[in-house]
Amino acid sequence: MRSYPVVVLSDLLVVELASVLAGPSVGQFFAELGATVIKVENPRTKGDVTRRWTAPNREADETDDRSAYFCCCNHGKQSVAIDLSTQTGRDLMHRLASGADMVLSSFRPGTAEQLGADADTLRRLNPELIVGQITGYGDNDPRPGYDAVIQSEAGFTYMNGQPDGPPTKLPVALMDVLAAHQLKEGLLVKLIERMQTGHGGVVTVSLLQAAVSALVNQATNYLVAGHVPERMGSAHPNIVPYGTLYPTAGGDRIVLAVGTDRQFRSLCEILGLDDVAKNPKYATNAARVENRNSLDELLRPRLAEMKTERVLADLEEANVPAGQVRSMPQVFEQESAREMTIAPDGHPAGLRQVAFPTRETAGPLSPPPHYAEHTQSVLHDRLGLSHDDLATLADDQVIDVHSSG
Known part of the structure; x- marks a missing residue:
């Protein structure tokens, strides 16, 4: 039997320049498999916008900067706040990327180039680097990608809902999830290619194309048979019942x-x-x-x-x-569902992105990071910056550091 080299994910360094859901869920996926994931956040916005997307029951949500939404895809990471709109900030990010195996980004086309975070720039610094990019509509369309809009433009909203009701958005940001899965697959393929060639590469996934790929039989019902799917509630167009x-009796x-x-x-x-x-x-x-x-x-x-x-x-x-048909509390009455949860002692809970058995896991994941929690330690330990250097950068508002108060 032919022997293949093993990708040791615990040796991987991933720099995450992405925000919201699709890119960060890929970052957590690699963290769960042992990689070190450094999440670079924007000081001008005080980090990932989802930190402030609180749950409907706000009193039960986190009172710090780790909202329930943020916790769904940011376990196991370190947070570093660097302003990439400054040249000094870009230089710091470039130094991190020069020692990284992978960079994840979710910029609008054109924005990455302005911030020096585009694949060409990063791979000139590090030819072995693998860059994973998520866009809304592809490299040539500058529109930002938002899940609700992609659901509509990819046909999901039109098909979803009761026959006598309006088109209805899905209750989960499924287009982001689908794009994240496509990106994970592409990045794993690139890791295999790098083992064979020694060179990195680029994987670009658009939300729209990931969504269209997931139309599966509904699309081929149209492409093959000319059938235009209409709203059917929960019914299936090809199988009954x-x-x-x-x-049932009792109200279930x-x-x-x-x-x-x-x-x-x-x-x-x-x-x-x-x-x-x-x-x-x-x-x-x-x-x-x-x-x-x-x-x-x-x-x-x-x-x-x-x-x-x-x-x-x-x-x-x-x-x-x-x-x-189960409510959310009833979902987690099932043992297999509980196995998918992450519950660090005294910290916000979350969900695992790795849903398959594997020997190559990182063990217990660290909790979602506070904004800028690791700025000083990462820049000191990885880039060799002194405490005076860090103080100067903070004074110049190039970086932000976490305040425990």
């Missing part, structure tokens, strides 16, 4: 994901609807797609008579995919 929510709701004719027959047996399973109108998935409304009228009253726990147990035993 799949995704539709059904109330369950969702069915019946993907095969065998599963449908088992469902009907559990519900006492054997004649329905044999009816040509419903016997095959193609027939059920054509007759989804009349089938729904048969399933809905029968499920409304059944207790949630009983019907889910029966469906599980018959290998019919189904589940309960």
